Amino acid sequence: MKPHQVSLRHLVALCKKESYQIVRDPSSILIAFVLPVVLLFIFGYGINLDTNKVRLGLVMEDQGAEAVRFADVLKGSPFLEVESGTSRSAMLEMLQTGRVRGMLVIGSDFSGKVKNHRESAALQLLTDGAEPNTANFLSSYLEGCLQVWQEQRTLDQGLPVNALSTMEPRYWFNPTTVSRNFLVPGSISVIMTVIGALLTSLVVAREWERGTMEALLSTSVTKTELLLSKILPYYVLGMVAMTLCVLVTTLLLDVPLHGSFWILFIVSSLFLGSGLGLGLFVSTVTRNQFVAAQTALIVAFLPATMLSGFVFEIASMPLPIQGISYLIPARYFVSALQTLFQAGDVWHVILVNSAFLLVSALFWLGLTALKTARRLDE
Amino acid sequence: MMHALITLIKKELQALFSTPESRRMLIMPVIMQLLVFPFAATLEVKNSTLAIYNQDGGAASIEIIQRLAAAKAFPNLVMINSEANLQENIDDQKALLAIRIPQDFSRQIATGQAAHIEAVIDGRRSNSAQIAYGYALQIVQQYVIEQATPAQLQTAPAQIVVQHLYNPNLEYRWFVLPSLVAIITTIGCLMVTALSLAREKEEGTFEQLLVSPLTPGYIMLGKAVPGILVALLQGSIIAAAAVFVYRVPFTGSVWLLYLTMLCYGLSLSGFGLLISSVCANQQQAFLGVFGFMSPAVILSGYMAPIENMPPLLQAIASVNPLTHAIVAIKGLFLKGFTFSQTWPHLWPLLLIASVTLTLAYFIFIRRSGQ
Numbered sequence: 001m002k003p004h005q006v007s008l009r010h011l012v013a014l015c016k017k018e019s020y021q022i023v024r025d026p027s028s029i030l031i032a033f034v035l036p037v038v039l040l041f042i043f044g045y046g047i048n049l050d051t052n053k054v055r056l057g058l059v060m061e062d063q064g065a066e067a068v069r070f071a072d073v074l075k076g077s078p079f080l081e082v083e084s085g086t087s088r089s090a091m092l093e094m095l096q097t098g099r100v101r102g103m104l105v106i107g108s109d110f111s112g113k114v115k116n117h118r119e120s121a122a123l124q125l126l127t128d129g130a131e132p133n134t135a136n137f138l139s140s141y142l143e144g145c146l147q148v149w150q151e152q153r154t155l156d157q158g159l160p161v162n163a164l165s166t167m168e169p170r171y172w173f174n175p176t177t178v179s180r181n182f183l184v185p186g187s188i189s190v191i192m193t194v195i196g197a198l199l200t201s202l203v204v205a206r207e208w209e210r211g212t213m214e215a216l217l218s219t220s221v222t223k224t225e226l227l228l229s230k231i232l233p234y235y236v237l238g239m240v241a242m243t244l245c246v247l248v249t250t251l252l253l254d255v256p257l258h259g260s261f262w263i264l265f266i267v268s269s270l271f272l273g274s275g276l277g278l279g280l281f282v283s284t285v286t287r288n289q290f291v292a293a294q295t296a297l298i299v300a301f302l303p304a305t306m307l308s309g310f311v312f313e314i315a316s317m318p319l320p321i322q323g324i325s326y327l328i329p330a331r332y333f334v335s336a337l338q339t340l341f342q343a344g345d346v347w348h349v350i351l352v353n354s355a356f357l358l359v360s361a362l363f364w365l366g367l368t369a370l371k372t373a374r375r376l377d378e
Numbered sequence: 379m380m381h382a383l384i385t386l387i388k389k390e391l392q393a394l395f396s397t398p399e400s401r402r403m404l405i406m407p408v409i410m411q412l413l414v415f416p417f418a419a420t421l422e423v424k425n426s427t428l429a430i431y432n433q434d435g436g437a438a439s440i441e442i443i444q445r446l447a448a449a450k451a452f453p454n455l456v457m458i459n460s461e462a463n464l465q466e467n468i469d470d471q472k473a474l475l476a477i478r479i480p481q482d483f484s485r486q487i488a489t490g491q492a493a494h495i496e497a498v499i500d501g502r503r504s505n506s507a508q509i510a511y512g513y514a515l516q517i518v519q520q521y522v523i524e525q526a527t528p529a530q531l532q533t534a535p536a537q538i539v540v541q542h543l544y545n546p547n548l549e550y551r552w553f554v555l556p557s558l559v560a561i562i563t564t565i566g567c568l569m570v571t572a573l574s575l576a577r578e579k580e581e582g583t584f585e586q587l588l589v590s591p592l593t594p595g596y597i598m599l600g601k602a603v604p605g606i607l608v609a610l611l612q613g614s615i616i617a618a619a620a621v622f623v624y625r626v627p628f629t630g631s632v633w634l635l636y637l638t639m640l641c642y643g644l645s646l647s648g649f650g651l652l653i654s655s656v657c658a659n660q661q662q663a664f665l666g667v668f669g670f671m672s673p674a675v676i677l678s679g680y681m682a683p684i685e686n687m688p689p690l691l692q693a694i695a696s697v698n699p700l701t702h703a704i705v706a707i708k709g710l711f712l713k714g715f716t717f718s719q720t721w722p723h724l725w726p727l728l729l730i731a732s733v734t735l736t737l738a739y740f741i742f743i744r745r746s747g748q
Contacts, residue, residue, distance in 0.1 A: 025661070025662065026662070027657070027661060027662035027665040027666060028665070030665060030666075030669055031665045031668070031669065034669075035668075035669050035672070038673060039672060039673065039676070042673055042676050042677060042691065043676070045687070045688055045691060046676060046677055046682070046687045046688075046691045047676065047681055047682040048682055048686045048687075053685065053686060054685075055685060070536075095543065096709075096713050096715075096719065097709075097719055097722070098705060098709075101683075101685075104538075110536070113535075113536075114535045114536055117535060120535065120536060120537050121535065121536040121537075122536070122537060122538075122539050123536060123537070123538045123539065124538075124539050124541070125538050125539065125540045125541070126541050126542075126543050127540065127541070127542045127543065128543065128544065129542035129543050129544040129545025129546060129548055129552075129712070130544045130545055130552070130553060130708050130709075130712045130713060131553065131683065132542075132545060132548040132549070132550050132552075132553050133683075134683055135542050135545075135548055136548065139538070139540045140512065142538050142540075143538060146536065146537070146538055149536075150535065150536075153535070167477070167494070167495040167496070167497050167514065167515050167518045167519075168494050168495070168496055168497065169497045169499050169508075169511055170496055170497065170498050170499065171499045171501045172468055172498055172499065172500060172501055181501070182501070182502050182503065190672075194668065194672075198665075198668065199665070202660070202661045202664060202665075206659075206660070206661060209580075210580075286399070288399065289573075289577075289660045289661065289664070290400065290403070290569070290573055290577070290660065291399050291400060291403055293569070293573075293660075293664045294403040294407060294569065295403075297407070297565065298406070298407050298410060302411065302414075306414065306415060306418045306419060307414070307418055311681060312418055312419055312420060313420075313423060313426070313474075313503065313506040315423075315424070315425045315426045315427070315474070315506075316420055316422055316423050316424040316425060316426070316506070317417055317418050317420070318417050321414060321417050321418055324414070335471065338502040338503075339471075339502065342501060342502045343469060343502060346469050346470065348469070348470050349469070349470055349471065
């Protein structure tokens, strides 16, 4: 038979074999159905990049009225969990061991200085720089508290409040700015990478390792049939998992889907195609499960988490790394997912990303087809 | 017995380092991740595009635009001239943030009235966009304060003096690299311990091991030690790169770092052996490792602070060995942790190791006894 010929009977038989292998292996069920739900929930509830409740240690060396007023503002802030203490050194020890993320010292002369109004009273804030993001949040929260305190003072003293010009934020697409709304759709790309690339990277390598590939190659099965029998069952598995992800995301995690389901289906198919292609390529080339699995981790999973822009902004990375990110299919999928979920069918974004995904899918599948042509003698 | 054990460990190490491919697989991922992670994994906002819709055109608006243009955070400014254009820039993710300066802005500033600039934030990237908004806000506020009349500007009765301890300039890299010591070794150590036993099962050599003079406990030890050695080796490479290449300060003691890595390696090999004891082949073992590792990394406090998680996830995070390893290693790098400060994170690691190893031992005995 010619290598590109496809007999339906062969194909059905091979697909059946592959499907049984998937269904009867608890580990593929774990990866395709359990892990996605677990990861979605963790991303939905565990990862919160926006509103932090930061533990702040407060050292009050002054018990005057102004100091107490300021302490009340801090305790009233929804962003702070205030832990009071009187000793600087004890609080510093807590800061070092990470029990508080910052400490504010209200010095003994605070109320006096504020009352006399001769010089500006200094409040000392020490933050835990080992958590840079939290440290940043903390200093801006305290600036906010200082403003509230000042306004309260002005009101109490019956002074007029003079408003200054300012800039006001308006949020598009995600008005409540829940980080869940962009993290969860983004994490779907990681899950699909796991199913597409990681799972399939093991498949062909396993056949080579166990010698069943030799057995297959010595039958009348053609190259195309062999490839299709590896692609189709995993494609179906991936799309079932994708549907599960969309259901969990929209129904259980309440993340809105503004775009249309069919476009989501097409974009996911393209991404899955490129993932499957990459996974099969890796396992065809390495022919060893340990090496295939490691390679898939490095070329598919890690880039999908680090360079896809789903947590870390691509524009903030140095240029060479931005360049690499253009080669990562997950980058296009994340952009399409976030747009579909939160903005809707923005055609410009969808088409550009789909085009890149299509090219990547064709590239990897084509390369795998080329490599599969090699026979046992290699 | 000791001799047999050493032979087994030697055999394992030979299996790991014999082929150039598997050798590469132990070192290459470490180097690649060291090259990419510290630059990629950052929540700082740089090089982002800011779109400006200036409906005013007066002196004040031009002054503000010039100041925004000079800011390092926004090397790319896009001037837009219509509402549709603004919509397009945000929709297509061309700009992270768009600013609209209203028509009579300059006049209001000149007459001492309060004027309002509007910032449009792309909620799809709300975290980065909010950080970018923060940068822009600082610039605008600075300008407004300079232009304010004395009546508007009451002298501030108090001010906050901020000092960031352990990392004075809040370098994100100082946070990433110590965490990477723990994260990268996780992959290597788990893969080695979990996959080696599974491979023996798959290739049928497991039976041969069972009939050797080694008892199950020694077989497990022989599988755990190479994993721990790999963890120590990879951890040393990353720690050295952190200190000598990325110039992250190391303020603790080196032996405490190795003690931490050893405890962490023990707890990892416990999980690795537990996974491989319930798995029949390498594919299951690999997927099991993966099923353990990805939640472990996400819940380790590396991506988001643990104190922001709901109680259930906090409880899971507290039995996650990666959480403790990251806190301890970061403390040793940045905070000069002493033994008594490191110990609260070492005993949980040892406890996790003893639980997982015991569990793996019993499953191992039950399965191999058949």
